[in-house]
Structures are given as structure tokens and as C-alpha cells.
Amino acid sequence: MAHVTGVRDRTSRGWRNAPASPFVARIGWGLARSASIVLLLAGWEILARSGTFTPFVLPALTSVLERILADAMSGDLFLGASATLYRALTGFLIAAVGGISLGMAMTRSIGIRWFFDPIISVGFPMPKIAFLPVVILWLGLYDVSKISMVAFEAIFPVVTATIVGIKGVDREIIWSARNMGASNRELLCQIMLPAAFPQIMTGLQVALPISLIVAIVTEMLMGGNGLGGGMMSASRFADSPGVFAGIVEIAAIGYCLIKGMSMLRRRMLLWHQEALEPSTV
Amino acid sequence: NSAEPVKIRVGWVAPVTNWGTILLEKKDLARHLGKSYVLESMRFAGTPPMVTALANHELEIANLAYSTLAIAIKNAGMDDIRVIADEFRDGVPGWYSQEYMVLADGQIKKIEDLKGKVVATNAAGSAVDIASRAMLRKHGLIANRDYTLIEAPFPTMRAMLAEKKVDLIPAVLPFALNPDLRKIARTLFVQRDAIGVTDMIVWTARKPFIDKNRAAMVDFMEDTLRIVHWYLDPKNHDEVKVIAGRVVKQPPERFNWLFTKNDTFRDHDMRPDLDALQKNVDITHELGFVKSQLDVKQHADLSVLEDAIKRLK
Amino acid sequence: MRRTGLRYLPLLLLAIAWELLARLELISSSALPPLSHVVVAWVDLMRSGELVSNGYASIYRAMTGLGLSVLVGSLLGIFMAWWRPLNAFLSPLVEIFYPMPKSALIPVTVIWLGFGDGSKILLIFLGCMLPVTIGAFNGARSSEQALVWSARSMGASRLRMLWDVVLPSALPELLNGIRTALALSFILLVSSELIVARSGFGYLIGFLGADGAYEPMFAVVLTVAFLGFAADRAFQAFMNWMLRWRT
Amino acid sequence: MSASAQIVVKDVSHDYRPPVGRVVRALEDVSLSIREREFIALLGPSGCGKSTLLYLIGGFLRIENGRICVDGRAVTAPGPDRGVVFQHFALFPWKTVKGNVLYGLERGKLPRAERETRAQAFIDLVGLTGFEDSYPSQLSGGMKQRTAIARTLAFDPQILLMDEPFGALDAQTRSLMQTELLDIWQKTRKTVIFVTHDVQEAVYLAERVAVMTARPGRIKTIVDTAFDKNDPQIYRARTFVDKVDEIWGLVREEAIKAQGTHAR
Amino acid sequence: MSASAQIVVKDVSHDYRPPVGRVVRALEDVSLSIREREFIALLGPSGCGKSTLLYLIGGFLRIENGRICVDGRAVTAPGPDRGVVFQHFALFPWKTVKGNVLYGLERGKLPRAERETRAQAFIDLVGLTGFEDSYPSQLSGGMKQRTAIARTLAFDPQILLMDEPFGALDAQTRSLMQTELLDIWQKTRKTVIFVTHDVQEAVYLAERVAVMTARPGRIKTIVDTAFDKNDPQIYRARTFVDKVDEIWGLVREEAIKAQGTHAR
Numbered sequence A: 001m002a003h004v005t006g007v008r009d010r011t012s013r014g015w016r017n018a019p020a021s022p023f024v025a026r027i028g029w030g031l032a033r034s035a036s037i038v039l040l041l042a043g044w045e046i047l048a049r050s051g052t053f054t055p056f057v058l059p060a061l062t063s064v065l066e067r068i069l070a071d072a073m074s075g076d077l078f079l080g081a082s083a084t085l086y087r088a089l090t091g092f093l094i095a096a097v098g099g100i101s102l103g104m105a106m107t108r109s110i111g112i113r114w115f116f117d118p119i120i121s122v123g124f125p126m127p128k129i130a131f132l133p134v135v136i137l138w139l140g141l142y143d144v145s146k147i148s149m150v151a152f153e154a155i156f157p158v159v160t161a162t163i164v165g166i167k168g169v170d171r172e173i174i175w176s177a178r179n180m181g182a183s184n185r186e187l188l189c190q191i192m193l194p195a196a197f198p199q200i201m202t203g204l205q206v207a208l209p210i211s212l213i214v215a216i217v218t219e220m221l222m223g224g225n226g227l228g229g230g231m232m233s234a235s236r237f238a239d240s241p242g243v244f245a246g247i248v249e250i251a252a253i254g255y256c257l258i259k260g261m262s263m264l265r266r267r268m269l270l271w272h273q274e275a276l277e278p279s280t281v
Numbered sequence B: 001n002s003a004e005p006v007k008i009r010v011g012w013v014a015p016v017t018n019w020g021t022i023l024l025e026k027k028d029l030a031r032h033l034g035k036s037y038v039l040e041s042m043r044f045a046g047t048p049p050m051v052t053a054l055a056n057h058e059l060e061i062a063n064l065a066y067s068t069l070a071i072a073i074k075n076a077g078m079d080d081i082r083v084i085a086d087e088f089r090d091g092v093p094g095w096y097s098q099e100y101m102v103l104a105d106g107q108i109k110k111i112e113d114l115k116g117k118v119v120a121t122n123a124a125g126s127a128v129d130i131a132s133r134a135m136l137r138k139h140g141l142i143a144n145r146d147y148t149l150i151e152a153p154f155p156t157m158r159a160m161l162a163e164k165k166v167d168l169i170p171a172v173l174p175f176a177l178n179p180d181l182r183k184i185a186r187t188l189f190v191q192r193d194a195i196g197v198t199d200m201i202v203w204t205a206r207k208p209f210i211d212k213n214r215a216a217m218v219d220f221m222e223d224t225l226r227i228v229h230w231y232l233d234p235k236n237h238d239e240v241k242v243i244a245g246r247v248v249k250q251p252p253e254r255f256n257w258l259f260t261k262n263d264t265f266r267d268h269d270m271r272p273d274l275d276a277l278q279k280n281v282d283i284t285h286e287l288g289f290v291k292s293q294l295d296v297k298q299h300a301d302l303s304v305l306e307d308a309i310k311r312l313k
Numbered sequence C: 001m002r003r004t005g006l007r008y009l010p011l012l013l014l015a016i017a018w019e020l021l022a023r024l025e026l027i028s029s030s031a032l033p034p035l036s037h038v039v040v041a042w043v044d045l046m047r048s049g050e051l052v053s054n055g056y057a058s059i060y061r062a063m064t065g066l067g068l069s070v071l072v073g074s075l076l077g078i079f080m081a082w083w084r085p086l087n088a089f090l091s092p093l094v095e096i097f098y099p100m101p102k103s104a105l106i107p108v109t110v111i112w113l114g115f116g117d118g119s120k121i122l123l124i125f126l127g128c129m130l131p132v133t134i135g136a137f138n139g140a141r142s143s144e145q146a147l148v149w150s151a152r153s154m155g156a157s158r159l160r161m162l163w164d165v166v167l168p169s170a171l172p173e174l175l176n177g178i179r180t181a182l183a184l185s186f187i188l189l190v191s192s193e194l195i196v197a198r199s200g201f202g203y204l205i206g207f208l209g210a211d212g213a214y215e216p217m218f219a220v221v222l223t224v225a226f227l228g229f230a231a232d233r234a235f236q237a238f239m240n241w242m243l244r245w246r247t
Numbered sequence D, E: 001m002s003a004s005a006q007i008v009v010k011d012v013s014h015d016y017r018p019p020v021g022r023v024v025r026a027l028e029d030v031s032l033s034i035r036e037r038e039f040i041a042l043l044g045p046s047g048c049g050k051s052t053l054l055y056l057i058g059g060f061l062r063i064e065n066g067r068i069c070v071d072g073r074a075v076t077a078p079g080p081d082r083g084v085v086f087q088h089f090a091l092f093p094w095k096t097v098k099g100n101v102l103y104g105l106e107r108g109k110l111p112r113a114e115r116e117t118r119a120q121a122f123i124d125l126v127g128l129t130g131f132e133d134s135y136p137s138q139l140s141g142g143m144k145q146r147t148a149i150a151r152t153l154a155f156d157p158q159i160l161l162m163d164e165p166f167g168a169l170d171a172q173t174r175s176l177m178q179t180e181l182l183d184i185w186q187k188t189r190k191t192v193i194f195v196t197h198d199v200q201e202a203v204y205l206a207e208r209v210a211v212m213t214a215r216p217g218r219i220k221t222i223v224d225t226a227f228d229k230n231d232p233q234i235y236r237a238r239t240f241v242d243k244v245d246e247i248w249g250l251v252r253e254e255a256i257k258a259q260g261t262h263a264r
């Protein structure tokens, strides 16, 4: 069955409509992807240099980049970023594990659902920042309290996404697993979880940036270094390049995290519809 | 008189202690309000957004702490900022001075004991913060080298101290008067010990605005002074307490101290103490919070205030 | 009646736990006043009419921001899923703005919108867009090929097909995203008003908190939470109705 | 019926109560006894409740009216004693063909290597060699169906509940599968309930054919159909053709009724 | 082939490139001409590429190799001239039976009331009266399939591409649907490409039967099968039975090949 491996004869025949070589296509898409960023940055630089705004209101991109470079050289950038990342990611992990477990438990047990359902409805839209003093008193001013705030804020999207995902699982699929002798726990881990995984992943994709935001905001409010702490002190001293350097650094880090997350998604959902290019018929 | 009244936006951070919050509670005394000017008061979470607002012409009058004043002029580059009036001063003899407190039965007996301990502040670079840094520096302690500096909101300071999360707290009004705090804590030093008389908060505006709307500004200052006189008049004290209580949803008794000798000093005519201010700004510079030295006199414009004072004579 | 009572019993338990925590001084009452005091403060606030007037301002901002984010976010998500060039161009922008604490963007937003309602609505809009766009994008990408084909073969144009097939397929995830956005809008509302404002829930919370007036402050927080709760419940009912075709 | 019946369905009715819309009565007073290692076929017009009956015996739907016993115990939950081939396959989309087939084996006591061998054997049996690593979305309709068959056969349940298992297969593959199924049935002494629309297939495979009425489904008649399954020419035998015609007639009656009764 | 062919498939090959795993060649050098208003059946072993060929003609998959013309124009996109009944129905789960059937009509020029009448007529035709407001998840397999048929027939496409459209129906309903389809075909001069696994059905319905080889699918032979469709006894006619046997033999050859070649 030599025909099955069609790749070889494809090139030899030079089909009409054949897509451009993958390498060229990738470079093309890569350029397209960076276009918007380049435009944004260029717009910034031009606007800043036009003199419409004082350097305090809008510092030039170049001065901000200089600042970032200096921070990077001195190692401050690395220290700040790793502190923030540590808090954000630890909180996120707790939220992910806790949220998925809680979501699954809520779809399985009426008691747990009864208890948590109204609490989630109240807790989700609650401005949790107001409880900061309570958190500080209980958990101190250091990492534990920040991580708890992150986890507490990020857990909600994970829980609701898990519930939505599990509710949408085709009942025949569940039946088929039960039929093959899956226990309740196996059903949960081997069937519900993968079947609901696309939605759960969406919840995680929402929770990750939220984690980063909350980590930075708590750093701003409670101090303690990190990118948020750095930005807060820069803003107190009207150090605009410092503030904007923080913004750029957070954007870059967040971008990498989000990209990593969507790559993970792509890897884990190879079986899913979305792994295919959307049908553009 | 032009037809359109000038819009004046006054910023404020702390309720009641900032004039901005309670001016409009005595609208009846503001004779020019709605005629030559209209007044809006805006709450800011802190000075940084206020400086941004000033820079973007989103705010006409900002009440800045002396430290922020220097930062706004030097770091943010707004050279046209002018001090136009005073809000309150700390450490004037006979009046309240901010306290820095430790646990009454704790290990801290003198300032040197704070080595290796945790010191609370509200925000790095704030007026309260600078005084404590200056005091500890006098005793050879440098922040984040000899002691840990952490930030916490004022209302939680008592609990932080009580639960031994921190060893030194700044106690500002009205929290300093909390009987629960008084029970467990004692004063280690006051701000006067640290930096002498402090012109804590001044009113500022930008010169082009003052020049363009001088007439309206004089009207506004005239109304303001009239209202301030009313508030500072001891015979109005009971009514003042009620107003203050209403503004922050607290029982009026909580404001017994307000505008009395237990409160910080407020100048009757809102005249700033520029010499004190100059000293305060210098300390801010020494501690490294601003890039260069600032001559306060060059950045003061009291002509509007003086005109208004004259009118009230 | 009994059933609703039973259903919300956990909230009652939570309330009791709060009251006990504060009463037994497990947490300093200066950080967390007893719930009963908060309720008294709430009644006062309600009576003075301040809660209502500030609430009106807040809800206007939140709903405008949320509405915009739902509209723009779902369109963006769906079109990005189905039109690769748009995705290539816009997704980096969207991705760098997602993880940004919106308060950090204040200096930038003020440049264009000042400190009025505009900048708050913009912040809420930006913050709420994240879950909506991600939900719409992922939901749209999971729409079944055969359904798309089916619609196209019945003469639906490409654009029409997006509306007829991709949108309903994306609905479960999109609606969940909107639910998240709804909750976030209340949180963002408070935090945007905390920074600078003349009215609103966040304004009240901010200055009451700054003065240590925690009882009325928590009354406002509870009001926000309650409104959020009501909105969330209503939205869940709407969501169930929209998804009634699922077994 | 005989006391030795393995599956007893007694006066079972079933109503579907969709969240919106009216209640649909799918089954009404169905009674049926199936002996151990019997091969019974279930025929009936589309929508008469065949799948529903299978789901009930499988233990997936709650039995609200009547009683179903398997091996003397009332059915309350699904169990690996009853293997089901679902009408719509119900494959796990996140598992490959191999993964799907292995799933049922994982709970067995077989050592790992043996499970692999066994899974491969059944994949080969249904003719999917070479597609072990394909995901269900990459298979044709018939291939999905064959995966589902392999999956259920592999874990060797005592009772097979098969819902139109050969519906998407071409004639030849179908006949091959029939042979394999009969082979397995004869060798491993399984009880089989087999839903099909193909009367010939039913008559050929089953020992008894149960014909159901139009919805709400009841058992209309049960016809004995024990032909020699090893005779390749049986399809042409007079008796066989007559039996097929007889049953065809029965189903036909119901199907016509179904056409008429829809508008209730 | 004849210049008047309506659908021309010329040297078409198709490869599936799944995101992981190897490329699968589904079709190879398929050529086929179909005259206007011809009824052609497509037979072939499971997995040989029948659905793929239909998808290509439907304009859903990109034609990377070869050429397909309909009415003289190259196929680039789906269009309402070609109506498709999908193997897995592809009903909109969020629409009721009625909503699904109406969908195809909404883009037509019919006034609203007439669309309603027409939709109802086709729902009645497939015997789903009374289930207009049911969602697909509340239907049995056969009922879903009938909804799909009704939906496609209702919007009256010039060309019908039907992928095992009667596979889930009982014999009687199936024969009824066959009659209806023939009726519609004869009255409205449609061109029909009909995939089925039932050789009898193919021979009975179609004018020509195309038999495909095992994967990668090619056209093996095309057999003429023009029988009198109005003769109810045709199934028993000698010539008919022989034709069925002949084609059975052809498919069988390929199916056996398919069994063998899986293990490449």
C-alpha cells in the first residue's frame, strides 16, 4: 500500500491549490503575528516623540526599553519576575487542582453541590480585595497570603468551567464506560475529565491571566517586591519609565504564559475537533 | 465675568481630614459657588493617581503631602506646580503630633531595639513613612538593611501590632485614639521628635490654570476660607461632629477630637509654613526619594490666598 | 419556600460562621466586624439613600462595560476562530492585554478618556473581555465540521454559517465565559472605582475603608456580593434555558 | 417462562420526561424472558423502544415501572457482566482505536502484555489492523462501528446487548462479522440480545426473534427461528425465506401502525 | 463519457492529513461521470472512501488533486444545488425537528407560511408527525435519520448526495422511504448519488451502480441496473437476483481485499 504515504508523490506532481511550502507559510504567519505588536510599539514611540504628551504621561518606548535592559542587567528584573511568577503560578496550580476537584465533586455529589453552589454564586462576584485585611491578619504579609488571594480568585472560573464541561459529556459515553465496569472514581478521572477537558482547559486559560493579575495587584497593595511591588514604588515616585517598564514586562511574561497554555491545549486536545483547521468551506 | 463658571476639581485621599471632603457639606457658605466657579471633589486612592491626574489636566487642585509635592515637581517634571494653601501641620507645639507605637509590654524599649524587627508603614515614600525612616536613621538603622519595612493599611495597624505581625506601627488620627490601641500600645516616638514641625499636606495647582482663572480662584478661596473658619470655630464643634459622622457613616462621638487641640494643627487662614515645608522636602531628598533639591519658595504662589484673606477682613 | 430556604442554607451557615468568627475574636473585629453590625450599618446606608445613588452609578458602568465586552469579545472570539488572518493579527494584541492588571493601565487610559466614567468602563470592558473571548474562541473552534457542512450545503453563506452553527456550538463555553465576565465585572467595578471616583460602590468602599469604617464598608461589599449573586442566579437560569437542547 | 431464565423483564414501562415538552412513553408493559446462552433478536419499527429496552437491561436508565432481573438479581446499575454495543458507538473520542479497545480490559485481571495481545486480536478480528493509533474522528462510519464491536467483545461480558451493531457495514464485512459473532457465541456460551432492522440477519443469527409493536413498544410476538447456522446456503432455503417473510409481515404491520399513530 | 454529464469527477485523489499520525490516502484517481437526473448508487467496502467522495462533490473538502465539475463549473464550495444527507445525520442539536427541517427553507424565496407547510409536509412524509418540537437528543436513531432526510428533501436541491440514508431504518420504513425517494426523483428530475451497503437497495433504486475498490478507493466497475421500479415483485425476478449476486460478488472481492490489506 505505497499509496498511503502520499507526501512523496505530492511534491513530484506539483498539485494545483497545493499549499505553499510549510516553511514559507510558517514564516508568513509569523510575520503576520508580529505585525500588530510592531504597529502598537511603533505607534507608541511616535506618539511619545510627537511631544503631545510629557515624558511623565507617556515616556518614549526607547527609554522604557533602556530601563528594562538596565533592570535585566542588574538582576532586579529576574528577581522581581521570579517572585511574581512564583506567587502567580503556585496560586494558579492550587486553583487548578482545587477547582477541578471541587467542580467534579459538585457534579457527583448532591451534598457538595448543595453546599458550594450558592457559595460560589456569592463568592465569585464578591470584591475579595475588601477582605485583604482579614487575609493579612490570618496569613501574614508574605507569600502565603498573596498565594491564597491568587488561588481564591482564580479558583472560580475553573470550578464553573469544570461543571459546564462535565454537564456536557455525552451520556452514552458515560454509559459505555460504566458498562465496562468503570468505578465512580475511574469514571471521574478517566471519562469525565478527558471528555470535559476542552472546557476545563478554557477555564484554566481564563484563570491563568487572572492569577497573574491578582499576584501583581496584591503585590501593589501589600508590597513585597515582585513586578507589582516594583511598579507600585515606581508609580509612587512618579517614575514613569519604571511604571511602563513594569507594564511591558508583565505583558511579555503574560504573553509567554498564555502562549504556553495554548500550546499545552493544542498538545492535549489532538483528538478534538479544534485540532483541525476550522473548515472554511 | 464670563458666562461659564470655571470648573474646579479638588482631589482628596482621606475623608474628613482633607478639606476637600467636607467643603461641599457647607454649601450655604459658598457664595460664589455655581456663579464664578463650580466645585467637584474627587476621591483618589493615593497620591500617584493624583499626580497622574494633575499631569493630564484632569484635576485642578491636588492636596499633596510634602513628599509627593517634591516627587510631582522633580520626578514627574511638572515645574509649574504651585503651593497655594495649607491643609494641616504636624508637631506644632500644643497640637497633636503623629505617634509611632510599639506593644506596651513588648521587647522594644528604645529605637535601637528595632534592629532586625518588622516596621509597618502605609506606603513607602509617604509623609508618615519618611518621618519614621528619618527617626530610625538618626539611630543608625537603615530600612531593609537593619529592619524590614512592610506596608499595611492604617485601619489594620492596631490588629497587626496586637497579633505581633509587626513591631512598630504609625498611629495616625483617628486610629491613634482608639482605646483598644491605647490599652496595648505605648508611644515610642512622635513625628516631632523625628523631623520637627512638618507641613504635612498642602494644596497645589498648576500655574497656567491659576493665571487663567485668577478671579474664579480668588472667589473659590474666599468661599473655602469662610467654610474653614466655620469648621474651626469651637462653637460649631457639635455640628461639625455630626457632619463628619455623616460623611463617613460613623457615630459623631468618634469625632470628638476633630479640629480641637487633640487634632493636628490647622492654620486659620490656610497659610503654609514654607520654612518647615522646605526642611521636609530636604529630608525627602536626603532619603533618596527625589532626584534633586527643590526650592519651595519658587514653587509657592500665595497671592490668591492673600487676596481671599484680604476680602474676608 | 421551604425548598429555597434549604437551598440557601449554606449561605446562612456562612453568615453564622462570620458572626461567630468576629464575636469570638478569632479575627480582630477591627478587620472583620460582626455580621450583625454590618447589617445595621447596611440599613443606615440604605435609609440615607446613598447606597442607591452610588449603586446606580456603579451598575451603569458595570453593565456598559460588560455589555461591550460581551459584544466585542464574542465577535472577536468567533471571528478569530474562523478567520486565520484576523487571528494572526489580533491574537498577540489580545494576549498581551489579558494578563495586565487593569489598574496598571490607568496612566494610559487616562490619556484618552480622563478620569471619568469612560476610563472605568474601559477598564471593566478590558477585564471582562478575557473570559468572553477565550470562551467564544475555544467554543467556536469545537464546532463540528459536519454541522458546518450541513448548513453550508443548505445555502448558508459563510457569515451566516457563523451565526447559525458556530455561535450555537460555541454557546456552552461562551455562556460560561459570560458568566465569569459577569462576576468579574462586579470585582472590576469596585477596583476601578477604588482608584479614583466621585461615586459608586468602589468609591464608598474605598473611603469607608480608608477611615476604618469597616462596618458600613462591609455593608457595601455585601451589597455588591448580593447584586452579583442575584445577577449570577438570573444568568444561570438564562443559561439553562438557552442550553435546553442538551440532555 | 422457564425458571432457569437468565434475564427476566417483567411488566416494564418507561417514560421519557424531557426538560421541555411532553412525556414520551417509550415502552409499555414489556415482559420477556431470556435463557442463559440464548441468542435473541429484537425487531420493531424505528422509534418503538428497542434501544430503550436495551438501556434498561443494561442498567443505564432507572426502572420506574416493573422489574428486570439478571441472574436472579434486580438490575440497578450497569456492570461488566452485560456488554453493550451502542447504536451510536459511544467511542471515547480522546482515545485511539487501541485505547478504546483496551479500556474494557483494564479492569480485568489480565496482565498487561496479555491485554495488549487480546486488544490487538480483536482489532484484527474486525479488520482494523493498521488503524490502532487512529482517533475515532479519523475513522469512517463503518470503522467506528467495528471499533465499538471490538471494544465490547474484547472484555468478554457474559451477556451481549447489541444495538444494530452491523448497521453501518457493507454486506461482506457484515457477513464476516456475523460469522465471527456466532463463533464467539458458540464458543464462549454468551447470552446475546441483538437489535437489528435486517430481518434476514435476525432469522439467521437468532434462536428466537422478538417483534415489538409500534411505540409505546410492547412485545408483539416471539418467533422461534432455529436454523442451521453452519449452512451457507440457508438463505435460499424455503423454510428460511418463509420465516423471513412471516416476520417481515409482522414488523410491517407495526411500522404501518407507527406511521399512523405518530399524530396522537 | 457523455458531454452532457452533469457531475464530472476526473482523476480525483484525496489524502487525509490528521494533526498527528500518518497521511491516509482515501481516494485515488477516481473518475466518474453522472448524467443529469441520473440515479447512481455507490457501493464499496467499509472505509473505502465513499463518504469522502461525496464530501468532495459536496464541496466540503478541498480538491487538491484532480477536478470535479458540476454543471460545467468546478466545485469550490458547497451550495444549495447539492443537498446532502450525512451518514451521521449532522442535525443541529439546538434546533427541534421542525427547526432543522425549516433551516434549509429559510434561505429560499418561499413566504413564511408556505415554508411552514412545506416543512410539515416533509415531516409527515418521513413519519415524524407529533415530534416536530422534539430536539434531536430526544429521538431514536432512526428518527434522527428521518429528520435528516426530511431536512434535505425539503429544500429541494437539484442534486441529492445521500450517505447511507436508510441505514438506521427498519425494513418497512425503509421500503416506504425508498418509494418516496423514487417518487420525488421521478417527479422533480433530480440527480441522485446514493451510498448504501444494501446491494438489493442499490440495484432496485439506481440506474447504475458504481462499485469502489478497497481503500484507497477507486471506481472498480460501473454496472447498469435499470429495472422497473414500479414492479413490487421485482425483488423476486431472476434477472434482479442475478444482478444483485453479481454486484455482491464484486463488493465481496474488495471487502476481502480490505480485510487483507489493513495490515500493511
Ligand SMILES: Nc1ncnc2c1ncn2[C@@H]1O[C@H](COP(=O)(O)OP(=O)(O)OP(=O)(O)O)[C@@H](O)[C@H]1O
Pocket: C247, D016, D017, D018, D024, D025, D026, D044, D045, D046, D047, D048, D049, D050, D051, D052, D053, D087, D215, E137, E138, E139, E140, E141, E142, E143, E168, E170
Ligand atoms: N432522551 C429522550 N427523551 C425523550 N424521548 C426519547 C428519548 N430517547 C428516546 N425517546 C423516545 O422514545 C422512543 C423510543 O426510542 P428508542 O431509541 O428506544 O427507539 P428505537 O426502537 O431504538 O428506534 P430506532 O430503531 O430508530 O433506533 C422514541 O419515540 C423516542 O422519540
Ligand SMILES: Nc1ncnc2c1ncn2[C@@H]1O[C@H](COP(=O)(O)OP(=O)(O)OP(=O)(O)O)[C@@H](O)[C@H]1O
Pocket: D137, D138, D139, D140, D141, D142, D143, D168, D170, E016, E017, E018, E024, E025, E026, E044, E045, E046, E047, E048, E049, E050, E051, E052, E053, E087, E215
Ligand atoms: N478525518 C479523517 N482523518 C484521517 N483519516 C480519515 C478521516 N476521515 C476518513 N479517513 C479515512 O479515510 C478512509 C475513507 O473514509 P470514508 O469515510 O470516506 O469511508 P467510507 O467509504 O464512507 O466508509 P463507511 O462505509 O465505513 O462509511 C478511511 O480509511 C478513514 O480511515
Ligand SMILES: [Mg+2]
Pocket: D050, D051, D052, D087, D163, E140, E141, E142
Ligand atoms: Mg435505537
Ligand SMILES: [Mg+2]
Pocket: D140, D141, D142, E050, E051, E052, E087, E163
Ligand atoms: Mg461513510
